[in-house]
Amino acid sequence: MPRFHCPLTLVAGSSVALPPGAARHVQVLRLQPGSPIVLFNGEGGEFDAVVERIGRSEVSAQLVSHRAVERETAREIHLAVGMPANERMDWLVEKATELGAASIQPLTTQRSVVRLDGERAQKKRGHWQAVAVAACEQCGRNRVPVVAPVAMLDAWLRERPAPQAGLLLSLDAHARHVRDAATGAGAVAFLSGPEGGLTTQEEDAARAAGFTPVSLGPRVLRAETAALAALAVLA
Structure with missing residues (x-):
């Protein structure tokens, strides 16, 4: 499933406008409204989401749920x-x-x-x-x-x-x-x-x-x- 870094405040159940880089990536991958994606903001865990709307240069996504999953090494x-x-x-x-x-x-x-x-x-x-x-x-x-x-x-x-x-x-x-x-x-x-x-x-x-x-x-x-x-x- 496509994953995108979205350094914004993310809240399950809300909509978010993807930053320009992620929005361009969605368009390059030819994703459509309803396509499942994963978003993470670097603050811990990740969000299951779906593409909500695709404009000429804007893409919005609906945040479905947060998963408290980490994939870091045991030692920094x-x-x-x-x-x-x-x-x-x-x-x-x-x-x-x-x-x-x-x-x-x-x-x-x-x-x-x-x-x-x-x-x-x-x-x-x-x-x-x-x-x-x-x-x-x-x-x-x-x-x-x-x-x-x-x-x-x-x-x-x-x-x-x-x-x-x-x-x-x-x-x-x-x-x-x-x-x-x-x-x-x-x-x-x-x-x-x-x-x-x-x-x-x-x-x-x-x-x-x-x-x-x-x-x-x-x-x-x-x-x-x-x-x-x-x-x-x-x-």
């Missing part, structure tokens, strides 16, 4: 990643959302190929947030992970709200495997670098900020693959 996992180049960040955001990331923090590091600031950074963030929304619509999640504003690694390390554990992807030969380093069910922040990884100075700064070095095994993974592999293990 917050990804902080040195932005990979080209379109790989789009792919990372999409897959991280599907795998259950609670939030995604794009970072600029010393070895970053991609460097964003100002209006360009804001536009990219908006684009990545839309990617996360579309991934939630597809995979069934009812809570959309927040894609944070692009930040410099050193500033983020100083200012971030500390979760119960911070894990740092490292090539340190003494680093424990990520599955053995994260214990308990508390929130975890997983930090990984861009292509080429973090510099020694950046790793030292992360350790000083409370991050524990961890490994994903003997193979060297691409920047976008590493973050997703860790998420799959930690979830």
Whole structure:
């Protein structure tokens, strides 16, 4: 059944005008009045609904009932990643959302190929947030992970709200495997670098900020693959 993110106040038994993106999607799918759909606003659960009216650019839906269903991971996992180049960040955001990331923090590091600031950074963030929304619509999640504003690694390390554990992807030969380093069910922040990884100075700064070095095994993974592999293990 088609699912649409509708970031509005939703009340069973009422009608709602779908936001422009969802309305266009209804029209692209050639749905008709009476077609069943699912709406979610990110505040928990989802609503069974039916398309009520389709205009030239407006679509309204009748909310039938609320279902308190969640499809989140048992542990909150917050990804902080040195932005990979080209379109790989789009792919990372999409897959991280599907795998259950609670939030995604794009970072600029010393070895970053991609460097964003100002209006360009804001536009990219908006684009990545839309990617996360579309991934939630597809995979069934009812809570959309927040894609944070692009930040410099050193500033983020100083200012971030500390979760119960911070894990740092490292090539340190003494680093424990990520599955053995994260214990308990508390929130975890997983930090990984861009292509080429973090510099020694950046790793030292992360350790000083409370991050524990961890490994994903003997193979060297691409920047976008590493973050997703860790998420799959930690979830």
